[in-house]
Amino acid sequence: MIKRLQMKSWYEEKGRRLLKDVFPYLGLIFVLAVFSILTDGAVLKARNLIMIFKQSIIVMVGAMGSSFVLAHGNMDFSVGGSMALASLAACTVGRINPYLMLPTCIICGVLVSFLVSSIHVSIGVPAFLSTMCVMFIGKGIVQSFTGSGISAPAMYAAWDETWVYAVIMVVMLIVSVALFNYTNIGRFNKLIGSNPTAARLSGINIGKYKTLAFLLSGFSVGIAAFLTLLRSGGVSGQTGQTYEIDVIIVLTLGGAPISGGSGVKMRSSILGALTYYALSNGLILYGISPEVVFIVKGALFLTIVALTFDRSNRI
Amino acid sequence: MKKVFALLLTAAMLLTLLAGCGSEGGQPGDDPAPGEEDGADPADPDEPKAPADSQNDGNSQDEAPPKYKIGVILYSKEDSLGARMYSLLNDAAEALGIELVFALGDMDTPSQLTSAENLISAGCQGIWLLPLAETSSQKISALCEDNGVYLGICLRTFTDPDINEQVRGNPYFVGNILGDDYGNAKELTRILIEDFSCRELAACYAAEGSSLAYRNEGVRDAITEYGATQLAEATGIDANVSAVPGYIQNFVNTNPTLQGIVLVSGTLGMGETASNTLLTMDAEGVKYACFDAFDGMVDCFNDGYLQVVCGGQAPACLYVLSMIYNAIDGHPLTESGLELRMTYLFVKSAEEAEDFLNYVENDQVSLYTDEEIKNMTVRFNPDFSWDGLQQVMKDYTFENIISKVKG
Amino acid sequence: MSENYLFECRGLSKSFGPTKAVVEVDFSLPRGEIRALIGENGSGKSTMCSLITGMLKMDSGAMTFKGESFTPGSLLDSQKAGVSILLQETGTIGALTVAENLFLGREQNFIRHGRLDKKAMIDSARAACTHLGLDIDPSLPAASFSFEERKLIEVVRAMQDDPELLIVDETTTALSQAGREIIYSLFKKLKAEDKSAIFITHDLGEMMAVCDSATVLRDGHYVETISKEQFDESRIRQSMIGRQFTSGYYRTDENDESLRDDDIVLDVRGVSYGRSVRKVSFKLRRGEILGIGGLTDCGMHDLGQLMFGALRCDEGEVVHIESGEAIRSPRQAIGLRIAYIPKDRDQASVFLQSEIRDNVAVAASDKLQKHGFIMKRAEKELVLRETGRLSVKMQDIKQLVKSLSGGNKQKIALSKWLANDSEILIMDCPTRGIDVGIKAAVYRLMEQLKGEGRSIIMISEELPELIGMSDRVLIMKNGRLSAEFFRKDGLTESKIIETMI
Known part of the structure; x- marks a missing residue:
């Protein structure tokens, strides 16, 4: 009897794990399936798919960095403000020497995240507060200093090609996955998110690994800011305006648990970003009426989250 | 398994919902002709589109456009x-x-x-x-x-x-x-000077370098061209509504001969603020003109200070x-x-303001x-x-x- | 149900998840009786009190109070009905005055013309205190009084309701003789008024002196009720502990001759921490299993954390002999291969939402990386080896720990430290809430580790395992070491219990 029960629970567990393996992809599959039916396959045309891929990369890159912060149970709201600051700094520096644009973006992103994490780690201000303050300050500075906008150096117009985005994204993905799954940075941040008390009692230097997570987030925001400059050709008062929200939506759609912990996976960034942009694309291709677009979008979000939500993280 | 069924059901319901509320323009599936043909066009950017469409010229006007x-x-x-x-x-x-x-x-x-x-x-x-x-x-x-x-x-x-x-x-x-920021500002100022005979003016300008800066030029040129005098000025009101009452009080208090004020922006409650300030000061004989028609302008006209507003873009x-x-x-x-x-349209009285709000700005x-x-x-x-x-x-x-x- | 009984319950049960705290308890309390409720730690005494006072909701069963069905939804409900309780923990609010504390929630009695008449309130408070023999100024904030005085203020407050049933939950352990006398006189007064009391205490002498009868609980079950005539210390203890020692479950050897007093691995030197640990000193020998026992709040759990650096000593130091370093942080302790298994497994020990692999490898991660990258193969081997050694029941190392049973979770917590080759293991209640089979496995592991020359400090609330496993047992009482027993002298429960309470 006991043996049979054990067998049963073993099968249940096996089945559940199989479902779990498929679930994260269901959101994207669902969106693509729905819209390919509604648009007679227009969404699935190679050209369109490549376009969706390119559109999603800026947020994808930021989400990869934010995953480290999310893993230890924090939300990085500073990414939008940080992106705006990095873009402004890079455009300013880019006028002197265009080649300094990428380094400036990265340095700026890392500096901002260092500031944010120092406030959080050493003073103990909750991270959402310190990141939120930086978000407002960053956006405020950029809005008052850019006026109608500053253009990026003209040479970068030629870089605005899908392959450039793809290369940067693949490099970022490899680096992120390596750090997230194969080093203590990723592992310890996940463990801190899972149980901070146990993490401390297991000898994890919590402050150090939280800071490292923020620095990585800042680095990826720097990269994302560079990509934004490539894509939009310059900085304006609106740069990075909704970026933090986009990142959070993308991570959620990708099935990442907002509470952090080991449920955070790198694939969430990619799946979430693709799902998000496939959804926007599908809605326009289908030509949905603006009167109901938000209702439909909300309903679809709910469905995707229900599909991809990692049930093992249920409270 | 129940959960899976529930999810499938949700998906089915959403599909139905989506199918039900496509754009009024009809669905791509039903009406492939223009959408599909032209949808393919962007794939061939080398082929200009205009000639392809010009075949329509032969159609008589009775046919569906x-x-x-x-x-x-x-x-x-x-x-x-x-x-x-x-x-x-x-x-x-x-x-x-x-x-x-x-x-x-x-x-x-x-x-x-x-x-x-x-x-x-x-x-x-x-x-x-x-x-x-x-x-x-x-x-x-x-x-x-x-x-x-x-x-x-x-x-x-x-x-x-x-x-x-x-x-x-x-x-x-x-x-x-x-x-036409320049022209509209000039016309607005002209109306205040000529139609309402305000020759001693003060002006609130937009910050230099802002997108509204052309209006400043229009106001300045009108003042010179139509023989008025600028007694005082303030800059940067487009970014700072709360400064407006202070500016206006200064204008009125330091210039006893002041007849009119020009505001190059009236959004964010600036129009109402100006009227209220003048009303509280009981600044008799001071009139003002402002940009951007606003909801409260009927009352402002009735208060007697506001003379002309432009809007309707x-x-x-x-x-x-x-x-x-x-x-x-x-x-x-x-x-x-x-x-x-x-x-733009120039509104010069309370009645006109009412008409403006009821017709020009009415979505219906x-x-x-x-x-x-x-x-x-x-x-x-x-x-x-x-x-x-x-x-x-x-x-x-x-x-x-x-x-x-x-x- | 008889009318003579003030309070009765039938089939009272309460579980917390898988733990059965109170199981089918029948209990009847006649009017005018002072009843003791006794049993070991975790036998369900406090849970029963919480059920009676409505702080917890029973799972099943029925209660009657004054002949009527009684289902209090909260502490307030039971207070209105006439049941008051004095708790183990402090229950006064420091920032409020004594008078405000006493009349908390009853301020409307002092409203005159829409305003609170503070003077009247203070006067009434003074009268109430004096009535119980407590001489304090009720206009001062509660925080300005000693722990004992605050405890007595609670007594005064509890009596404000003029309760017919008073429950005293281990309050006296915090009081001096004078304070206790106040409570004893309270019991006499209640008895004279044909009212009743339930008294929880570990002090059997005190219990036998003031109570009319005693109800024994064991593992949540009702055992028996002993009347005053049958009071006998050894008989009561027998009833409380109840079980026979099972041979082969614990260590079988009588004495370990190989332990040497000059081979010390850890030296605890005059350590103090807040109110809970006061000037504790002892030495841990290589290959020794050192048991530390006492009541839950005797300070032994904090002592465990102090030895691991998870808490900082206010005074004194814990020295790792081999390196000569004083331990200051868990990180340093782990580097010195000291392990600490917290009492609260799910909250402080394992990462429930994480994979078995990460749980086991976390403390050993330094030796598992090369050029900053984790060596996945070495890691897998290590995790499989350590979980295999404890035969953890799992599907694979990627399984989430929260899907394991309590016992297997504890095995994971142990594996983590075995993976780090820990030389000194501080185990706080290592067998808490796990079943007999896994308990035995933990005991075998302890023996094995001891055999390998590693040292273990076992903090436990269960006397049988302390006796069964330790080479030496230290007993703590009120933050101080109160006694030391050696295995070679023959350990018995009765001797130890005497020093605990």
């Missing part, structure tokens, strides 16, 4: 300007028998660019754009050029010379229309639409995209009849031309509009 698909990138349809443009565009689309695909809510350049890409991928033959930054215009222009899609820009120009050159060099750019969207439509239809109004500046009212909209296209009005469009814009005056919609 071609159902062109135009993408509209608009920041929002929730504020008063966005809502008004949204309603005007929809009315026009119905009159012309075209399909508009709206991309609303984009707040930065990458989002606007993404929407443009999606709209082109959806088979739009033209893009109507209200850009949030000049880089938006630049990037979307390049995108449209690559894909052979026409682009019209509403309420914005290009101050950056490189962007200006690039966009105007795009053969698919049909033109841009924006408010929303129809610019229609003129841009006309330029795009004609280009898609094979009859571009100009060879290269030009800029037109629009004269069409400012142009279907016939008039059609007459803005070469297809329905073979005599229509660039000059014709300018004439339409010239005829857009307060008196004309009100007598038309009222009558």
Whole structure:
């Protein structure tokens, strides 16, 4: 009897794990399936798919960095403000020497995240507060200093090609996955998110690994800011305006648990970003009426989250 | 398993919901002709589209007009300007028998660019754009050029010379229309000086370098040209509403002979603030003029200080639409995209203000009849031309509009 | 149900998840009786009190109070009905005055003309205190009084309701003789008024002196009720502990001759921490299993954390002999191969939402990386080896720990430290809440580790395992070491219990 029960629970567990393996992809599959039916396959045309891929990369890159912060149970709201600051700094520096644009973006992103994490780690201000303050300050500075906008150096117009985005994204993905799954940075941040008390009692230097997570987030925001400059050709008062929200939506759609912990996976960034942009694309291709677009979008979000939500993280 | 069923059920329900609320323009599946054909076009940017469409010229006007698909990138349809443009565009689309695909809510350049890409991928033959930054215009222009899609820009120009050159060099750019800030400011000031005989003036200017700075020039030139004197000035009101009462108090207190004040902006409650300040000070004999028609202006006129307001920029969207439509239809109004500046409506009394709010700013009212909209296209009005469009814009005056919609 | 009984319950049960705290308890309390409720730690005494006073909701069963069905929804409900309780923990609010504390929630009694008459309130408070023999100024904030005085203020407050049933939950352990006398006189007064009391205490002498009868609980079950005539210390203890020692479950050897007093691995030197640990000193020998026992709040759990650096000593130091370092942080302790298994497994020991692999490898991660990257193969081997050694029941190392049973979770917590080759293991209640089979496995592991020359400090609330496993047992009482027993002298429960309470 006991043996049979054990067998049963073993099968249940096996089945559940199989479902779990498929679930994260269901959101994207669902969106693509729905819209390919509604648009007679227009969404699935190679050209369109490549376009969706390119559109999603800026947020994808930021989400990869934010995953480290999310893993230890924090939300990085500073990414939008940080992106705006990095873009402004890079455009300013880019006028002197265009080649300094990428380094400036990265340095700026890392500096901002260092500031944010120092406030959080050493003073103990909750991270959402310190990141939120930086978000407002960053956006405020950029809005008052850019006026109608500053253009990026003209040479970068030629870089605005899908392959450039793809290369940067693949490099970022490899680096992120390596750090997230194969080093203590990723592992310890996940463990801190899972149980901070146990993490401390297991000898994890919590402050150090939280800071490292923020620095990585800042680095990826720097990269994302560079990509934004490539894509939009310059900085304006609106740069990075909704970026933090986009990142959070993308991570959620990708099935990442907002509470952090080991449920955070790198694939969430990619799946979430693709799902998000496939959804926007599908809605326009289908030509949905603006009167109901938000209702439909909300309903679809709910469905995707229900599909991809990692049930093992249920409270 | 229950959960899986529940999810499948949700999915099925959503599909039904989606199928039920597609755009009024019909679904791509039902109506493959224009959407599908033209949807394929962007894939071949080398092949210009205009000639392909010109085959329609042979059709008689009794036949259904071609159902062109135009993408509209608009920041929002929730504020008063966005809502008004949204309603005007929809009315026009119905009159012309075209399909508009709206991309609303984009707040930065990458989002606007993404929407443009999606709209082109959806088979739009033209893009109507209200850009949030000049880089938006630049990037979307390049995108449209690559894909052979026409682009019209509403309420914005290009101050950056490189962007200006690039966009105007795009053969698919049909033109841009924006408010004539200089001319409108000059006219506003002229009315205050000549019609209301205020010769001793003070002015609240926009910050130098801001997008409203052209208005400053208009006010200054009018003061010189019409023989008035500027007693005092303040700068930067576009960014700082709360400073307005202080400025006005200073103007009035230090200049006993002051007759009038010009405000180059009236948004964000600035108009009401000015009126209230003058009312509290009991500043007899001081009149003011301001930009941007606002909701509370009827009361302000009744208080006796406000004399003239200008506003009513929303129809610019229609003129841009006309330029795009004609280009898609094979009859571009100009060879290269030009800029037109629009004269606003001037409201000079409480009664006029009421009419303005009830008709010009009322989403339920069409400012142009279907016939008039059609007459803005070469297809329905073979005599229509660039000059014709300018004439339409010239005829857009307060008196004309009100007598038309009222009558 | 008889009318003579003030309070009765039938089939009272309460579980917390898988733990059965109170099981089918029948209990009747006549009017005018002072009843003791006794049993080992975790036998369900406090849970029963919480059920009676409505702080917890029973799972099943029925209660009657004064002949009527009684289902209090909250502490307030039971207070209104006439049941008051004095708790183990402090229950006064420091920032409020004594008078405000006393009349908390009854301020409306002192409203005169829409305003609170503070003077009247203070006067009534003074009267109430004096009545119980407590001489304090009720206009001062509660925080300005000693722990004992605050405890007595609670007594005064509890009596404000004029309860018919008073429950005293281990309150006296915090009081001096004078304070206790106040409570004893309270019992006499209640008895004279034909009211009743339930008294929880570990002090059997005190219990036998003041109570009319005693109800024994064991593992949540009702055992028996002993009347005053049958009171006998050894008989009561027998009843409380109840079980026979099972041979082969614990260590079988009588004495470990190999332990040497000059081979010390850890030296605890005059360590103090707040109120809970006061000047504790002892030495841990190589290969020794050192048991530390006492009541839950005797300070032994804090002592465990102090030895691991998870808490900082206010005074004194814990020295790792081999390196000569004083331990200051868990990180340093782990580097010195000291392990700490917290009492609260799910909250502080394992990462429930994480994979078994990460749980086991976390403490050993330094030796598992090369050029900053984790060596996945070495890691897998290590995790499989350590979980295999404890035969953890799992599907694979990627399984989430929260899907394991309690016992297997504890095995994971142990594996983590075995993976780090820990030389000194501080185990706080290592067998808490796990079943007999896994308990035995933990005991075998301890023996094995001891055999390998590693040292273990076992903090436990269960006397049988302390006796069964330790080479030496230290007993703590009120933050101080109160006694030391050696295995070679023969350990018995009765001797130890005497020093605990």
